[in-house]
Amino acid sequence: MAMPTIKQVRAYTVRGGGADYHDQGAEHWIDNHIATPMARYPEYRASRQSFGINVLGTLVVEIEASDGTVGFSVTTGGELGCFIVEKHLARFLEGQCVTAIEKMWDQMYFATLYYGRKGIVINTISGVDLALWDLLAKVRREPVHALLGGPVRDELQFYATGARPDLAKDMGFIGGKLPLHHGPAEGEEGLRKNLAELATMRERVGPDFWLMLDCWMSLDLNYATRLAQGAHEHGLKWIEEALPPDDYWGYAALRRQVPPGMLVTTGEHEATRWGFRLLLEQGCCDIIQPDVGWCGGITELIKISALADAHGALVVPHGSSVYSYHFVITRHNSPFAEFLMMAPQADRVVPMFNPLLLDEPVPVNGRMKASVLDQPGFGVRLNPDCALHRPYTH
Template sequence: MAMPTIKHIRAFTVRGGGADYHDQGGGHWIDDHIATPMSRYPEYRQSRQSFGINVLGTLVVEVEASDGTVGFAVTTGGEIGAYIVEKHLARFVEGQLVTDIEKIWDQMYFSTLYYGRKGVVINTISGVDLALWDLLAKVRGEPVHQLLGGAVREELQFYATGARPDLAKEMGFIGGKMPLHHGPAEGEAGLRKNLEMIADMRNRVGDDFWLMLDCWMSLDVNYATRLATAAHAYGLKWIEEALPPDDYWGYAELKRNVPRGMLVTTGEHEATRWGFRLLLEQQCADIIQPDVGWCGGMTELIKISALADAHNVMVVPHGSSVYSYHFVITRHNSPFAEFLMMAPKADKVVPMFNPLLLDEPVPVNGRIKVSELQAPGFGVRLNPECKLNRPYER
């Protein structure tokens, strides 16, 4: 069978949930006084949306093959990402064989090097790359995880990220990760409130349930060390993304400082094999957490994971729905996965990229079986009721 070529690539934007899961309505736990790098300013402490965490919106990338097959993927990038796809990256995609994913990635990355390397440009490249994997798998009539070498286990097990680890335990998750609410600028009173929250949640979930803390880049080494040391009494499994992502030296120091047995994790906002090489070689983390929609896509995540495996470091991707599920189930050094609790009160399991994706699998009793990941591609469809806008139509 002759392999089809890529005829068109199109970029759309959409608002309200989807891949930009911070783009939520009022009253959602994900926007309720969570510590951030902007918490040093009192006027930006209560809401992350107040400083613009939701300004980009979702980017949807579609690639259409010469035989009519369409692959797609979603990420965070919005109109900026759509411009980059249509005005710059399209030249490296259209006309290529659907199998030419490695060459396309290389050309996208090195052609944007002078203004890219990280951030929204790599988010955008990630979206294109994931759409290409979806397209190739659909052309071949198999799920993406089979292209990656096949499943190494029969099911995925998940921990839940949200405001209510106690409810996550009742739902069958193996652990619960909750957001830190108070940063260094809130002083000793804020530190006490953080520890009281951890103590209260440990009392609710009991001794045997994993309890983790997501600090979202908001701390410094001294504060993070004090917090980790004090929280050790409550059996905190790990402290996540405590420092700004460029502070590799701080992460290495923090990893040396934390109590024995507590893990340091990070990488959600890191990108490409070169960024993760620094984290790994400087021994910054016990677990790295690349987001496949932000780190460079599936093509780059494969390389990142291989590096981590050589350093005996686990890879537990940041919650990115089916795009990470198909990867995690193929890797021994990714023994479990993250699920973001997108219900406003974190009191029920709903699809992570709701309402944008249809057929998106969700954990039942904290697990998803590989039999639920057998549809061609990533196995999801775009919801036709979500209004897509193509701002840079060619």
């Protein structure tokens, strides 16, 4: 059939949850004294929102085709992302055939190279790319995973990220990833507290349940090595994002120094095939964790995954709901997925991008049947009760 062309691109922002899941109310575990690169300053230690982790807000990209079909996506980026979409990227999209995704990605990336490459610009390109995949799949009346080659397994299995791995075990997840609460600036006492918390959680979950630590870019090589060595007796499966994302040399050294059998993982804040090529070629990690809403979208994640496969590394995308589920279900080197526990006390399963998305699937007993993902596009809708704001037009 004749494919429609892209008629109009629109960009909106919205506050409160959604893709900017750090934009939460008070007393949420995700903002409770978590080790960060800013924890070296006591005034920014207790809350990540204190140094502005929630300033961007959610970016919503809508792309309307000439036949009236609308694809959309959500990621972080807020008003900055809206400006980039409306004032720069739209020119590479409108008038193009909806199938020309590779060409559009290429033009967006190279046109922004002089001020982009990573960060907010790649977040924004990722959002546009996800909306393009949603649009094309809806035009073809297929789920996105069908465009990616189709499922290679009947269901997804999940580990949970949150403050209560013990509750996650009861909910059927295969593992639990704790946020690290104390960084190097809190000294030996902080290190002891980190290990004590891990020991307590190991007692609660028993010997076979996966336990991991999310360090959120907060450590140096010496501290990360000592933490990994101390955590070994508590059966830590992996240490995640221990160092700043640009410290490829530190990651390579850490991987050599962790106890045998412990995995080193990173990549949540890495972007594009070139960034992940550095991680893989320098032997920085065992598992890469690209966020499909930040690394360049589905178009780039396909390339990143192929690189990882050639290097014998697993790809376990950072939690991004349906946008990663449709990819993981199609790849053998993505054997499980992450689920962020967005309930304030991590004591129940709620949709990750609540309240912004409707029909967003969640794991049941730590699993999700492939058939749950069989609706056209990514299978979700925007909640009309969420007030979208379009700060720019073109």
